[in-house]
Amino acid sequence: MNIAINKAHYPVTVLGPGKRLGIWLQGCSIRCKNCVSQDTWENDAEREMPVAQLLNWCRKTAANGLDGVTISGGEPFDQPQALTALLDGLIRWRTKAKLDFDILCYSGYPLATLKKNHAAILAKLDALIPEPYVDAKPLAHVWRGSTNQPLLPLSARGRKVYAQYLNAAADPANKRIQTMLDDGRVWYVGIPGRGDMAALECSCKSRGVELGGVSWRL
Numbered sequence: 420m421n422i423a424i425n426k427a428h429y430p431v432t433v434l435g436p437g438k439r440l441g442i443w444l445q446g447c448s449i450r451c452k453n454c455v456s457q458d459t460w461e462n463d464a465e466r467e468m469p470v471a472q473l474l475n476w477c478r479k480t481a482a483n484g485l486d487g488v489t490i491s492g493g494e495p496f497d498q499p500q501a502l503t504a505l506l507d508g509l510i511r512w513r514t515k516a517k518l519d520f521d522i523l524c525y526s527g528y529p530l531a532t533l534k535k536n537h538a539a540i541l542a543k544l545d546a547l548i549p550e551p552y553v554d555a556k557p558l559a560h561v562w563r564g565s566t567n568q569p570l571l572p573l574s575a576r577g578r579k580v581y582a583q584y585l586n587a588a589a590d591p592a593n594k595r596i597q598t599m600l601d602d603g604r605v606w607y608v609g610i611p612g613r614g615d616m617a618a619l620e621c622s623c624k625s626r627g628v629e630l631g632g633v634s635w636r637l
Contacts, residue, residue, distance in 0.1 A: 421470070421501065422444065422468065422470050422498060422504070423444060423445035423464075423466045424442065424466055425458065427440065427473070428440075428441045429480045430485070431489060434491065434562055434608070435487050435523045435562060436486060436487065437485075438485055439486055440487075440488045440489070442488065443456070444492040444494070444498055445463050446459070446461065446463070446492070446497050447460045447493045447494040449528070451551050451553070451554070452552075454552060455610075456491075456492070459492050459493035460493070470504040471508070474508040477512070485520050486520055487520045487523060487580070488509055488521070488522045490524040495525070495526060496536075502524075502540060506543040509522055510543060522545050522546075523545065524544050524546075524548075527550070527551045528549060528550075530549045544574070545572065545576045545577035546570065546572050546573060546580070547571045547573055548569070548571070550567050552564045553567050558610065560587060560588060561584055562584070562610060570585055
């Protein structure tokens, strides 16, 4: 079983509590207006890899411990079979190694659609952030891009881990973006505020640095 991956990083600290494995799937049929991850939209066979290879990377990369796994995209539920295989592998690893990390997944699909079409996948998750990103709605809550997106615990583990964050505000004073350097490219990970990326471009330009191939513009 192959899965199309845009990128994967560790540790990610801005998309869920603690130090997390972050996995971004490639391909999205929803394509929300002004999405910050437009580089994940196109289906790309060259980005496919065996699920077993990805799981092996997860085990090696987080060998010293992790608090959770965050799966985003792209649209994870556009690859339901691959997503199922990934979740099954993560759960087997967690059980066999006697770990206690949680699994959080983002989706741009409405919750009702996910419950109707992917109930079996939801049963494998500890928490879910569903609903499309709506640029006209403000960023108000931690780890969510617009106010229509809820944080939903789906398991006993999820309820324990996420209870304190369900209505937690996205404090502008706190860090929401991580900067990473990988394969000669700079990656910004997290949930930027409205206008943050444009401000970043202007700041870089004023210092003689031009940003090319940015993820928030096709």
